[in-house]
Amino acid sequence: MKSSPKASALHKTLSAVKAKFNDLKSSCNGTINESDSRYMLTPDGQTLMIATDSITVQGVKKADIRHLRDKYGFEEVREGSQGKLLLRSQETNLEAMKLAQAALKNLRKRAGAKVMAHPHFVRTLFRPKPSAAGGSPQWNHDNTGNPGIPGADVAAHAAWLITRGNKDIRVAVLDEGVDSAHLALKAVIVAEKDVVDGNSHARPDGDDAHGTACAGIISSQDAKHPGLAPLCSLVGVRIAKGDGNDGWIFDDFDTADAIDWSWDEGRADVLSNSWGGGPAVDVVISAINRARTKGRGGKGCVVVFAAGNSNGAIDFPGNLSTVLTVGASTPWDERKSPVSKDGEPWGSCFGPTLDLLAPGVRIDTTDISGARGYSRGNFTPTFNGTSSATPHVAAAAALVLSVKPQMKEADVRALLTAACDPLVAGGKWHKEFGWGRLNLFNALRRARRM
Amino acid sequence: MDALDQVYEYQAGGKTVSLRPDKRFVGVNLAGMDEAMLKSLHAAAKGEMQEIRGGMVLIPRTHLMSRLMTELRDKNAVFPVFSEEGTRMIALPEVRVEPPAGKAVKAGLQSLSKWIGERDQEVQVLTKNPNRMVVAPLSGYGPDAVTLAHDIAKKFKTLTASPRFMRIMPQPKMA
Numbered sequence: 320m321k322s323s324p325k326a327s328a329l330h331k332t333l334s335a336v337k338a339k340f341n342d343l344k345s346s347c348n349g350t351i352n353e354s355d356s357r358y359m360l361t362p363d364g365q366t367l368m369i370a371t372d373s374i375t376v377q378g379v380k381k382a383d384i385r386h387l388r389d390k391y392g393f394e395e396v397r398e399g400s401q402g403k404l405l406l407r408s409q410e411t412n413l414e415a416m417k418l419a420q421a422a423l424k425n426l427r428k429r430a431g432a433k434v435m436a437h438p439h440f441v442r443t444l445f446r447p448k449p450s451a452a453g454g455s456p457q458w459n460h461d462n463t464g465n466p467g468i469p470g471a472d473v474a475a476h477a478a479w480l481i482t483r484g485n486k487d488i489r490v491a492v493l494d495e496g497v498d499s500a501h502l503a504l505k506a507v508i509v510a511e512k513d514v515v516d517g518n519s520h521a522r523p524d525g526d527d528a529h530g531t532a533c534a535g536i537i538s539s540q541d542a543k544h545p546g547l548a549p550l551c552s553l554v555g556v557r558i559a560k561g562d563g564n565d566g567w568i569f570d571d572f573d574t575a576d577a578i579d580w581s582w583d584e585g586r587a588d589v590l591s592n593s594w595g596g597g598p599a600v601d602v603v604i605s606a607i608n609r610a611r612t613k614g615r616g617g618k619g620c621v622v623v624f625a626a627g628n629s630n631g632a633i634d635f636p637g638n639l640s641t642v643l644t645v646g647a648s649t650p651w652d653e654r655k656s657p658v659s660k661d662g663e664p665w666g667s668c669f670g671p672t673l674d675l676l677a678p679g680v681r682i683d684t685t686d687i688s689g690a691r692g693y694s695r696g697n698f699t700p701t702f703n704g705t706s707s708a709t710p711h712v713a714a715a716a717a718l719v720l721s722v723k724p725q726m727k728e729a730d731v732r733a734l735l736t737a738a739c740d741p742l743v744a745g746g747k748w749h750k751e752f753g754w755g756r757l758n759l760f761n762a763l764r765r766a767r768r769m
Numbered sequence: 770m771d772a773l774d775q776v777y778e779y780q781a782g783g784k785t786v787s788l789r790p791d792k793r794f795v796g797v798n799l800a801g802m803d804e805a806m807l808k809s810l811h812a813a814a815k816g817e818m819q820e821i822r823g824g825m826v827l828i829p830r831t832h833l834m835s836r837l838m839t840e841l842r843d844k845n846a847v848f849p850v851f852s853e854e855g856t857r858m859i860a861l862p863e864v865r866v867e868p869p870a871g872k873a874v875k876a877g878l879q880s881l882s883k884w885i886g887e888r889d890q891e892v893q894v895l896t897k898n899p900n901r902m903v904v905a906p907l908s909g910y911g912p913d914a915v916t917l918a919h920d921i922a923k924k925f926k927t928l929t930a931s932p933r934f935m936r937i938m939p940q941p942k943m944a
Contacts, residue, residue, distance in 0.1 A: 515822075529941065562937055566857075568821055569936040572865060596938035597856030598788070599781040601922075602865050602931035628941055629855070639782075704941045 372415030373407040374423060383430050391422040456700055458650045459678035459711065460547070466661075467650025473677065473711060474760035475547055478718065481763040484550035485721035490537050490713050491587035493577055494530030494594065495567065496523030497555030498687040501697065503541035504534055504553065510585045513557040514573040521555035528692030530555070532702040533593050535685025536710040537717070544683055544698050547714035547759065551721065554585045559594065571600050578606035582614030588720050591713030592642075593625045593706035595634030603636060611641060611728050619728025621716040625705035626673055630656060630666025633673060643716070643732050644672045646753060647679020647708040652742060654751045655679055655705075667705050673753040674732070675739050677715075679708035715759050722766040734769075738762035773830075773849045777860075777915040779932055780922035788860075788915065791852035793829060796859040796911075798846045800824035806840065813837055821935055825859060848911045856938040860911035863933040864918040866925075867901045877927040878902060884924065892917060 387393040393406040408415040460475035511521035539546035558577045581587045614620030626646040627634035637644040647655040647667040656666040686692040686699040693699040739755030819827040841847040851858040895903040906913035921930035
């Protein structure tokens with residue numbers, strides 16, 4: 320007999336729930352036993368709660384613990400912090416749950432309402448699936464809610480009604496190289512520098528695709544994969560190389576020289592830096608300060624840095640208060656964290672120098688040409704990290720300067736943060752969100768009015 | 770304490786930064802090494818020699834037997850690797866001295882030149898221009914440059930002094 324679509328969907332859900340339960344069971348050291356009646360789905364459908372054969376108590380006297388053991392057979396399984404105890408029944412399945420309920424009732428009667436005692440639930444959140452086929456590949460430009468929340472984007476289409484940039488505004492991408500032969504980039508790359516190997520170009524080695532992905536977010540010329548500031552120019556600056564494993568190699572003096580070259584000979588207006596880590600060093604701090612004070616004929620370059628992806632303290636140089644430090648947001652307008660709805664395991668760093676968030680999950684952008692790099696083709700749909708958030712803000716600074724080229728560095732920084740969509744009540748600064756998520760349209764509207 | 774296990778300090782952003790040695794690796798400078806030594810080193814590294822840049826390689830400490838380690842030390846070719854905030858760092862024997870951006874420079878660099886002149890058995894000037902000096906310890910030993918940078922920054926408050934670090938940091942996992 321053919322089942323109805325509704326029954327089929329229900330069956331599918333139950334199978335998924337059971338599969339999830341089995342995963343949980345194997346990771347819970349046997350503290351849970353299977354019984355279908357234990358599954359509870361919260362009304363919003365986002366959380367699966369599984370009742371176990373255990374109870375959690377806190378602030379309970381030893382005599383009460385003994386009573387629970389003698390009368391109901393509950394044994395102490397684990398001691399938590401702040402006096403919490405996990406007690407487990409010796410029974411199994413529904414019998415254990417019934418015992419737990421009776422024990423809790425009895426405990427409240429004996430010890431009063433001050434003690435904390437409740438069933439021990441295992442809960443799991445349903446993570447929304449990342450952009451599947453048919454989802455919006457450029458949610459960062461225009462988020463239609465597939466996946467995420469409609470409008471949780473930088474409002475690129477609206478912004479482009481004001482400007483798509485100006486070729487006189489240059490963004491330097493300081494990274495492991497930029498594929499300057501890429502069909503979507505070569506027309507806008509106006510200068511290159513390689514401080515790693517001293518090449519006459521800034522093209523990367525092997526599979527080093529990071530810088531090319533950053534560059535595409537700023538100025539890709541491809542109609543299907545456009546950059547945010549496609550009419551602005553790019554300066555490729557190679558400052559790092561892969562070490563053949565999972566590392567990047569930098570030389571502090573070369574990095575400082577690359578920063579100096581960018582604002583001086585490279586005549587960049589904006590410096591996009593999706594890198595960072597390790598302790599501070601003055602030679603790099605001084606070079607950044609020179610870019611900010613001497614670049615653009617004294618008006619100052621806008622220097623943008625990634626916050627980092629370790630879900631902890633912000634990396635150097637993003638931890639300097641003088642640069643624009645960018646964290647990553649998700650299609651749900653969250654700070655990207657290991658528990659954000661996108662389901663990716665990393666987290667955007669946060670702290671006192673965080674200025675703003677920009678999209679940083681599964682960003683569609685350029686990949687090094689051909690089979691090398693992140694994908695087999697010339698583009699990749701899944702560029703991640705505060706590395707991908709940073710060029711959004713660099714592109715935004717370039718568009719602001721396209722509208723108002725006379726603006727000073729500090730004014731551009733202030734404008735971009737003031738134009739954010741706030742992510743906390745009252746629009747206040749918050750260590751996890753900065754001033755909110757980049758809103759490019761709002762920034763350009765403000766720039767035009769200045 | 771073994772020089773490879775020493776904690777070094779330098780100044781950055783007006784603060785003292787401490788560098789702790791990485792227990793797993795040492796840096797070895799292959800530049801100028803004779804063929805026999807290179808051969809011994811390759812044999813000892815058992816395929817775990819990781820090239821960094823400019824002839825500098827990382828080798829697990831446990832692979833360097835004491836005789837080889839002594840030979841490398843005698844040539845000042847073995848460098849401590851520091852490990853901070855998830856980043857491995859090797860100090861090269863160079864210090865860049867400059868004024869903080871926007872600050873007057875002349876007097877500070879003149880005083881520094883005089884100070885270095887009094888230490889010509891320990892320190893040499895590699896390059897000098899009106900806005901910057903690059904100096905080096907005559908030992909050619911990277912950690913000596915960290916100490917030199919620290920001393921200069923402490924003595925000449927109007928200047929910054931940075932050791933030259935090679936950094937190996939985790940590459941962001943992107944796609």
